[in-house]
Amino acid sequence: MTALRLVDVSARLGGRTILHEVNLEIPDGARLGIVGVNGAGKSTLLRVLAGVLSPHAGTALLNGADMRRIPARDRARRLSFVPQEDVGTPELRVGEMVALGRVPQTRPWSRDSRAEHDLVRAALAAVGLADRIDTACDQLSGGERRRAVLARGLAQQCPIMLLDEPTNHLDVAWQLEMLDVFAARARTLVATLHDLDLALRFFDLLAVVGFERPGEPAGIVAFGPPAEVLDAARVATHFGVGSVQVPHPSRDQTHLLIHPREDTPPA
Numbered sequence: 585m586t587a588l589r590l591v592d593v594s595a596r597l598g599g600r601t602i603l604h605e606v607n608l609e610i611p612d613g614a615r616l617g618i619v620g621v622n623g624a625g626k627s628t629l630l631r632v633l634a635g636v637l638s639p640h641a642g643t644a645l646l647n648g649a650d651m652r653r654i655p656a657r658d659r660a661r662r663l664s665f666v667p668q669e670d671v672g673t674p675e676l677r678v679g680e681m682v683a684l685g686r687v688p689q690t691r692p693w694s695r696d697s698r699a700e701h702d703l704v705r706a707a708l709a710a711v712g713l714a715d716r717i718d719t720a721c722d723q724l725s726g727g728e729r730r731r732a733v734l735a736r737g738l739a740q741q742c743p744i745m746l747l748d749e750p751t752n753h754l755d756v757a758w759q760l761e762m763l764d765v766f767a768a769r770a771r772t773l774v775a776t777l778h779d780l781d782l783a784l785r786f787f788d789l790l791a792v793v794g795f796e797r798p799g800e801p802a803g804i805v806a807f808g809p810p811a812e813v814l815d816a817a818r819v820a821t822h823f824g825v826g827s828v829q830v831p832h833p834s835r836d837q838t839h840l841l842i843h844p845r846e847d848t849p850p851a
């Protein structure tokens with residue numbers, strides 16, 4: 585079963601083709617990371633997958649159905665999307681902002697129920713902000729605000745969760761913790777990320793958004809298991825840096841060390 589699928593999708597923004605003929609299949613239960621350089625088109629791809637940007641050509645499918653035929657509320661019950669620069673709603677309290685994530689799942693008369701309050705509280709506890717439920721959103725730090733917005737995505741309780749740079753603004757411990765929290769709660773998780781080392785370790789599939797030839801629209805230039813996708817030649821070609829995969833000295837995990845491209849790693 586496929587959670588999300590793109591068939592020959594092209595996407596245009598401001599009259600320019602950003603993505604061209606993208607084909608992508610995200611299996612149900614996958615953890616897919618999307619990587620690529622600035623401006624490659626990762627956010628655009630995620631917005632197409634979330635159904636907030638309609639393809640200019642081709643088809644985006646959610647659970648096998650054309651996204652355009654799925655009513656917005658139904659889509660929001662199956663899929664939550666946390667955009668990159670979403671800073672919440674400054675005039676709301678944190679709890680009220682997180683409760684907005686419940687709107688697709690509830691009817692107006694049930695929104696004040698004990699169960700709903702508990703759910704919002706649990707989402708905030710998962711991001712370490714249970715004690716800030718009554719704080720105004722604009723009184724949070726950058727990282728706290730990011731975690732509060734992520735809590736809104738969690739509260740939506742969808743089987744598919746799409747996160748655009750969820751680790752932005754977060755300290756290192758929260759970067760790891762947030763990814764683990766989402767992995768535990770989403771059945772299918774798709775996230776963009778700039779940290780290639782974290783991408784190598786955390787996801788079970790990676791897609792590189794990039795350019796086959798300069799000046800052409802972007803596409804998916806590599807897709808598969810992270811250790812294969814992030815081989816040294818591909819990292820050099822698509823990220824402009826040298827790299828080497830090394831085992832952690834005491835843990836069963838592989839890390840990606842990055843160095844300037846002209847540098848030769850010690851033998």
Ligand SMILES: Nc1ncnc2c1ncn2[C@@H]1O[C@H](COP(=O)(O)OP(=O)(O)OP(=O)(O)O)[C@@H](O)[C@H]1O
Binds near residue numbers: 598625628
């Ligand atoms: N509203 C817009 N109108 C026109 N062009 C846009 C618009 N938004 C983004 N673009 C362009 O689309 C291209 C892809 O942008 P996108 O945000 O998808 O890249 P990204 O890979 O997510 O980048 P980053 O890593 O910097 O967040 C860029 O060249 C960008 O300038």
